[in-house]
Amino acid sequence: MPSVPKKCNGCSLFRRQGFFCSALCSEELAKLAGHSRTKTLKRGQFVNPKDSGLWPIIGIADGIIGVRRIQADGRGTIAAFFLSGDIVDLRGAPKAMYTGLCALSDTDVCHLSPGVFDEILGANPDARKIAWGSLQLQTFRLVEHSAELAKRQAVEKIAWFISEFRALHRIDGGNANSVSFRMPFRQIDLADYLGMQPETVSRALRILRARGIIRPGPRSVIEILDPEALDQIALSGDVPPAPLPEEQEFRVLQAI
Amino acid sequence: MPSVPKKCNGCSLFRRQGFFCSALCSEELAKLAGHSRTKTLKRGQFVNPKDSGLWPIIGIADGIIGVRRIQADGRGTIAAFFLSGDIVDLRGAPKAMYTGLCALSDTDVCHLSPGVFDEILGANPDARKIAWGSLQLQTFRLVEHSAELAKRQAVEKIAWFISEFRALHRIDGGNANSVSFRMPFRQIDLADYLGMQPETVSRALRILRARGIIRPGPRSVIEILDPEALDQIALSGDVPPAPLPEEQEFRVLQAI
DNA sequence: CGTTTGTTTGACGTTACTCAAATCTCGTGG
DNA sequence: CCACGAGATTTGAGTAACGTCAAACAAACG
DSSP: OOOOOGGGTTOHHHHSTTSGGGGOOHHHHHHHHHTEEEEEEOTTOBOOHHHHTOOSEEEEEESOEEEEEEOTTSOEEEEEEEOTTOEEEOTTOOHHHHTSEEESSSEEEEEEOHHHHHHHHHHOHHHHHHHHHHHHHHHHHHHHHHHHHTOOOHHHHHHHHHHHHHHHHHHTTSOTTOOEEEOOSOHHHHHHHHTSOHHHHHHHHHHHHHTTSEEEOSTTEEEESOHHHHHHHHHHOOOOSTTOOHHHHHHHHHHO | OOOOOGGGTTOHHHHSTTSGGGGOOHHHHHHHHHTEEEEEEOTTOBOOHHHHTOOSEEEEEESOEEEEEEOTTSOEEEEEEEOTTOEEEOTTOOHHHHTSEEESSSEEEEEEOHHHHHHHHHHOHHHHHHHHHHHHHHHHHHHHHHHHHTOOOHHHHHHHHHHHHHHHHHHTTSOTTOOEEEOOSOHHHHHHHHTSOHHHHHHHHHHHHHTTSEEEOSTTEEEESOHHHHHHHHHHOOOOSTTOOHHHHHHHHHHO
16 A cells, blocks of 8 residues: 655645545555646746646645736736635636636645546545535635625625635635734735726725724734624625714714 | 436426536436425525525525625625536535525525535546536636626626626527517616616616617516627627717617 | 506606825835 | 845725616506
8 A cells, every 4th residue: 555645745736635535545646646746836927737737637736726817907806716726627618718727826736637536536425526526615705705896885895705705715724713814915906806996905994993993913923803893894895884873973983 | 226206306406407406317316306495486586594494505496596695785796607507515515605695586496405415526537527627616716706797887897797697598598699688677687786776787888779780578577689798798798889980889879 | 357566767866986195104225 | 033025905085887776668468
């Protein structure tokens, strides 16, 4: 019985329960290891398997990959992102998608050979279930994202994102009760993701800060002081300055 | 060898090349027919398999299903839609998704038993490929949609939608060169889908009409008079009134 | 044929975008 | 370790675009 291949030893895709490679038997793992190629990307690097001649199925071990595209007006958009554990199958993807894959933070990926991947999917029901589930999850996230982009108010979008991303991070291994987390990418990327301007993101964050709902720490850490209020804004819309007593309103204005 | 089950005889999912049931052998088809339930929905009807006790895997034979949700401010949103041929697996879907499935036009669906579905996916590589491809396609569409919602201008959104949907319809069986097609759902739904107000949709359509790019026919038919101009606006942004000579500008204003 | 539902139009208000400039942060090299 | 510089964030003022409200009009449905 072969031992775990060296390259797979520390990889999250193998180590983490519920991630694709964790469901493989030794033979499958060995075979896939021989038909895969790990790669480390720095923030800002593009993936583009077509150009680099790498396999078009990508497992994300750690980090975040975004689907970035440049619009005619020069503005960037991030239509989606993929997280640790996601399997991204680029076969049949529209050109704009596989040319736009870009690391939003430093990221480890693993390119998989389609042949072996399909073979495993056919033979191993657990692996199939995981791959299917991953693709489903991507779909659900995209649905949420679309629903989100339709929201009107900037503050709502930001509140939703913080609330949502905290939950994703929790799954991602963080502490469930953690009320602070590290924003994984720049505000400018967040603006692209939420379809707004960087300036507007900044202003929205300032409003949440002024209301005492969040507090920014060092190194892009965001501390959530009032999760209920955050969810309230994210889910039920913003019901803000109107019903504030004089006193509080004054405080808010001061804070701004 | 069993013949084709009655219920499957006229169903697109079986009839159309590349749709799920067309890849099944007689035995599989018979078995699935015994573990499925077809249903016809009128526009506006919700699916909600949980409530109705139906199976949570849904094949769309004909028509359009949208993921509708109501926001806090009372406005509706359509985060995504599913078309003829799509397989929608609601196992593991967030609540907001399976409670929001709503027919945007009169639609025929088929609820499939998860057990048999999984069994077939394991045994039949062709069927597996089709199901996987369908899920992928949904993802790609959602990515496009998200990228779209980030666009700023109302006219761009509308132009993109018309352009994009014409292409989908082509796949859907329409004539490839057809420059006119029937808008599959109400403008109010289009507004929800594109994250804007019905009034704004109406105004944007008027602008495209005034510029001679589209012409509305009877029964929600849209005739595309100038596909290049449409794509130009959809892809490269709107570059409109500025460089118009006096004369033309006058004509446009008249038309409006 | 009447009722309901959807679309169009207008006037007005609000919000987020634009442009420009100051400030801050982080990575780099001395 | 500190200083520098490029890139990112913040702030402000003005504007354009979309949302809102209300009402007329058209289309679909029974």
